[in-house]
Amino acid sequence: MSVERTLHHFPLDPASRQVRLALGEKRLPFVEMQVRYWEMPPEFTSLNPSGMPPVLVETKHQRNLVICETRAILEHIEETETEPPLLGRDPAERAEARRLLQWFDRKFDNEVNGFLLHEKMEKRLLRMGAPDLAALRQGREALRMHLGYIESLLQTRDWLAGRRMSLADFAAAAHLSVIDYFGDVPWKDFQAAKTWYMKLKSRPCFRPILADRWPGLAPAAHYDDLDF
Amino acid sequence: MSVERTLHHFPLDPASRQVRLALGEKRLPFVEMQVRYWEMPPEFTSLNPSGMPPVLVETKHQRNLVICETRAILEHIEETETEPPLLGRDPAERAEARRLLQWFDRKFDNEVNGFLLHEKMEKRLLRMGAPDLAALRQGREALRMHLGYIESLLQTRDWLAGRRMSLADFAAAAHLSVIDYFGDVPWKDFQAAKTWYMKLKSRPCFRPILADRWPGLAPAAHYDDLDF
Structure with a gap:
């Protein structure tokens, strides 16, 4: 009973990247549809009324599940394609992975993306003018705090949520990889975080992420370098 | 093998209320600890480094699971206390309930709470001065859009995510109940939403929510009236 999958996503969207990494790690092939979500295309908002990527469409026996x-996609994949498990097997591991998902999707998103990505990416996509330097500085300061937090976790753990790689690592790496596309991650000051990111970056699931390019937005020189 | 539960929460926090409703609906008793999270009490931030409620502590055989x-708490309760199911039983129901959880926790939170609750509640808790009238107006306009969206769902459904009550209803009702505490929900213009909210409001799990009071913040006269 084979399932066909189509992922509607934007290549530089951290949320979309989390899903691409999880699908890749579970070796689930999918057709990709890139969506310019900020233009609110009706064929996309009819799939998701919030207008936000990612959206996964699974087709089985000619029926679509949208x-x-x-979070809905990640929990669904975890429930239906159980190997390898990406949320951990016991309640404590799962709680810790989900706590960190929330950390990156709310706190990191508000404090870092809301400034850095807004200024460097959204303003260019939306033709909103030049970046505001004070906002960039605020985003970069918050980013250093978050890298410090990642390092504090890695002092006692192999992966962010514990002994095993999980969706928490993919969430953090998805966010950082977009910031890294713009060359704004101060890796040299955070060696433990850099080592952890190198491990993720060299996994097969990361290859499509490193191949992403968007017209008019060139990546930093080291972006796809595994030995950066 | 009995589990003892302690919920750290703030009575007027929509996120905390979702968990209280889910625990109540599943008839899982818990000890409540109210937290003034905006004061960043160290005994609370040592539980959750993000500093945000809610936090559930489950104690079994003298071991704590924090x-x-x-989302982590709701998914955990759903996995460990399966009756009654609050996410639906098939993948489509679960996907729809989780989509709406995200709708309320990101979109409603950004567009309504970020203005209305910030001006009416956070500013008073933090002694930040008088509400900004333009921000209040913006929040109220967004609230009308969201009530319209709720009504559009209820045109073809008994509950927000489909035929069964789910966490999506609790998420929406938790958010609206806090706005309603401050008397800002224009129920008379949204009769279908009002009928849906009355059904939820009269459930036993809602009683503690209706009994909430916070010093210095009096609720609207109709707040705990089941026939408002």
Whole structure:
């Protein structure tokens, strides 16, 4: 009973990247549809009324199951394609992975993306003018705090949520990889975080992420370098 | 093998209320600890580094399991206390309930709470001065859009995510109940939403929510009236 999958996503969207990494790690092939979500295309908003990527469409026996929003997609994949497990097997591991998902999707998103990505990416996509330097500085300061938090976790753990790689690592790496596309991650000051990111970056699931390019937005020189 | 539960929460926090409703609906008793999270009490931030309620602590055989953040708690309760199911039983129901959880926790939170609750509640808790009238107006306009969206769902459904009550209803009702505490929900213009809210409001799990009071913040006269 084979399932065909189509992922509607935007290549530089951290939320979309989490789903691409999880699908890749579970070796689930999918057709990709890139969506310029900020233009609110009706064929996309009819799939997800919030207008936000990612949206996964699973087709089985000619019936479509439309799954909108990162967390819904990640929990669904975890429930239906159980190997390898990406949320951990016991309640404590799962609680810790989900706590960190929320950390990156709310706190990191508000404090870092809301400034850095807004200024460097959204303003260019929306032709809103030049970046505001004070906002960039605020985003970069918050980013250093978050990298410090990642390092504090890695002092006692192999992966962010514990002994095993999980969706928490993919969430953090998805966010950082977009910031890294714009060359704004101060890796040299955070060696433990850099080592952790190198491990993720060299996994097969990360290859499509490193191949992403968007017209008019060139990546930093080291972006796809595994030995950066 | 009995589990003892302690919920750290703030009575007027929509995220905390979702968890209280889910625990109540599943008839899982818990000890409540109210937290003034905006004061960042160290005994609370040591439980959840993000500093945000709710946090659920489950104690079994003298071991504590600390579960931080709403989604992590709701998914955990759903996995460990399966009756009654609050996410639906098939993948399509679960995807729809989770899509709406995200809708209320990101879109409603950004567009309504970020203005209305910030001006009416957070500013008073933080002694930040008088509400900004333009921000209040913006929040109220967004609220009308969201009530319209709720009504559009209820045109073809008994509950927000489909035929069965789910966490999506609790998420929406938790958010609206806090706005309603401050008397800002224009129920008379949204009769279908009002009927749906009355059904939820009269459930036993809602009683503690209606009994909430916070010093210095009096609720609207109709707040705990089941026939408002």
